[in-house]
Amino acid sequence: MSAPRRPTDPSGLERYYVLTGGRSGPGGSASSLDVATLIVSRTAPEPGMQHEHEEILRRCRDPLSVAELGAHLGLPFNILAVLLADLLEAGRVEARDPIPAHEAGRGPDLALLEEVLSGLQRL
Amino acid sequence: MDFKGFDHPGGPDAGGTRSVKVMIAGGFGTGKTTMVRSVSDIKPLTTEETLTQASADVDHLIGVADKTQTTVSLDFGKIGINEQLVLYLFGTPGQERFWFLWNGLFKGALGAVVLVDTRRLASSFRAIEEMERQNVPFVIALNVFPDSQQHPIEEIRDALDISPHTPIVACDARDRASSRDVLVALIRHLKDRSAVALEPR
DSSP states (O other): OOOOBOOSOTTHHHHHHHHHTTOOSOOGGGGGOOTTOEEEEOSOOOTTSOHHHHHHHHHTSSOEEHHHHHHHHTOOHHHHHHHHHHHHHTTSEEEEOOOOSOBTTBOOOHHHHHHHHHHHHTO | OOOTTSSOTTSTTTTTOEEEEEEEEESTTSSHHHHHHHHOSSOOEEEEEEGGGOSOOTTSOTTOOOTTOOEEEEEEEEEEEETTEEEEEEEOOSOGGGGGGSTTSSTTEEEEEEEEEGGGGGGGHHHHHHHHHTTOOEEEEEEOOTTOOOOOHHHHHHHHTOOTTSOEEEEOTTOHHHHHHHHHHHHHHHHHHHHHHHSOO
16 A cells, blocks of 8 residues: 555666566466466476576465465566466466456356355354 | 475365455555455565556566656455455555556456545545446445544435445454454445346346
């Protein structure tokens, strides 16, 4: 909720540039990534991989949202999305988009809402 | 090393876990982060987006370190609904004018809670307008601050110009059970809407 601000680390941009090879946005399958998309590793990290790729595979053995991954790795969404695009293209991770609110113009599935409701009521 | 789940991508480990998302919106200082914090199972985290990358142009160099870099933060938390389903809660950035820059911020959300501070109704006008514009179903949660005066809900509905179908509930965003009840009100509202949509015309 904090106000937009300049990056506090002036070297951040150069770091991002190196991490992404200068790419600013993901293409293909990763362009639909949402902050709530769950990422799940499909393969183990391999020696010689880019450190961040390795880190993503390690952290996503159990499904983890893009938002959590970004917070843990200290990477903004768009930079992380570029890295995830590499892994998605290589088939190393699977991305599960959040269950959408509207499918084919209808409201959310009643069974899903029922499930959410009973989960909340157990809190 | 233990690589559980890697051999059975569809198995019960990594499982078929899916996510749903709910947005917590409202004006500056209405208690969005407080609500995320009180109801989340995890310590709330922050994720960021740098806004100069709003256009996804692959050839555009991001290394141009000039003054136009702005960062917008989203505080978020999560609630384990059951073993197969996780609910993510995202507190929207304070400045509503940046919402549209975060591509698809509200897309795919089940719905939203719009927090309102009854001492400063106007601070949530923009959030309400934005929900209506983006067609996001929402409930209004009046965050009752210690020095808030009691207003009849219908008075507030008039003042905010809220449709009679949109629920308005009072809450204390600092309180877990109270925040949970707001989410319950939102999901009930979504159910009602779905039920209406499914009725034959």
